[in-house]
Each structure stands twice: as structure tokens, then as C-alpha cells.
Amino acid sequence: MDKANKSSYAARAAVLKALAHPTRLWIVDQLASSERCVCEFVNEVDADFSTVSKHLSVLKQAGIVADDKRGNKVFYKLIMPCTRQFMNCINSVLRNEAAARTAALERTV
Amino acid sequence: MDKANKSSYAARAAVLKALAHPTRLWIVDQLASSERCVCEFVNEVDADFSTVSKHLSVLKQAGIVADDKRGNKVFYKLIMPCTRQFMNCINSVLRNEAAARTAALERTV
DNA sequence: TGAGTATTTGGCAAAATTACCAAATATTGG
């Protein structure tokens, strides 16, 4: 693996890393339907204001969301819509795994 | 966000977390075309035997790859093929970002 | 201007990740 290749993989890994957190994933899911302001998230997530803000900052840094300040609120929107497809992909795999586990259990009965 | 929801997001985040490392991403890319044995990776990645083995273990744990021991070699194969589509998604976003950066630079000239 | 609301930032401690080395395990072939 040469140097150019290495940094290319690092760039992609950085996007994945930004998505790889339950709260951030949930945020992305929320943003899939429409933009939201930070205050809306804080009410629904069991975490500090500052924690939510930092999660959003991670997503923004990775190029997954963009922010837009209007009044004293900051609205975030998804600018990497294809994450949605990927979630479907992961979901189907997780469902398969769950089904496989169930089947394995039933064989032991 | 209720408890069931929370653990569902955690499960998906775990898959993403497993993918979120340059070396692991590279491994997944290699496995996209065909199965490989650990020894093949070690020669190409600039890392210790044990490091590669642990990366593979992370991917396996996440349900992304499966292993198959034949002789004294262990072969790994991709069992979550849709990761490929997602990489395309990420790549297109990264290309857009690069293009945007270039455009921004040119505006300053 | 000043109080109130919304959000970000800095600091810090706890937890998780990473990568190396050394040692253990498994398998093949002589």
C-alpha cells in the first residue's frame, strides 16, 4: 500500500469514524427527514448540551452535516444523504445475524 | 430515544466502528475481490502479524468478514458485500469536498 | 443596555483504541 493509497483510506476511515457512535448515528437519522436545531436534539438525547454540540461538530468536521445559524438557533442538515443506504445495508446484515442466532438456538432445542 | 432504539443504534455503530480504521478498510477492500489468507495481508500492510490478526478479529466480531481455516492458513472472506456501495458513497462525497476546496482556492486567486 | 436563551469551547478524568512484543497454539512435513 503506497502513501497516496494510505491517505485515501484514512480519509474514508475518518468519515466512518464520525458515524461510528450511537448518538451521532441517531442524529444523522433524525436529519435524514429534515433539518433540526441543536435544541431539538438535546431534549431527546440523554446527554449534556455540550456533548450534543460536540457530536455535531464531529459530524460537521467529517463533511456529513452542515450548519446554518438563524437567529439564536443553529440548524443542522445532512449533506451526505447516501449514509441512508448504508444504514439499510447494515440493518439487513444485522437482521440476518439475528435470524442466524435464532436458527442456531432452535437447532439446540 | 427509548432503550430498544438505543441498542439498535449501538449495534449499527459497532459495525461502523469496525470499519472505521484505515487498515481495516483496506483489508475489506482487498476482500471485495476474493478471499485472502492473513499471510497475504501481512506482507502488504506495514504492521505486525499480531496487529493484522487483531484487525481481522475486529472485523469478524462485527460480522463483516468470516474466517475459514485450511491447513495452517486462515482465509478470510467478506460477508457484508454492501460495504462496497457505501465506500462509493463516501468516495463521491470526498471528491465533492476536494472539488469544493479547489474551487474555494481558485476564488481567492 | 441587560436579562434570557441557544450554542460552543476549554479543561479534565475515565474509558476505549491502537500497536508492539513475547509467548502460546495449531498444523504440516520430515
Added chain:
DNA sequence: CCAATATTTGGTAATTTTGCCAAATACTCA
């Protein structure tokens, strides 16, 4: 069985991530 090869596992130090608190910043409205 023994030596050689392939891989995994345990231990550990360095680095990164996470999440809270407190403080700073930004904006609105009276």
C-alpha cells in the same frame, strides 16, 4: 516426535475518544 510455518492471545504503554462541568460567545427582545 521435532522443527518450521501460520496465526492468535496476553500484556502494556501511548494515544484518542467521550462526556461532564464551567465559562465564554452569540443573538434576541424588552
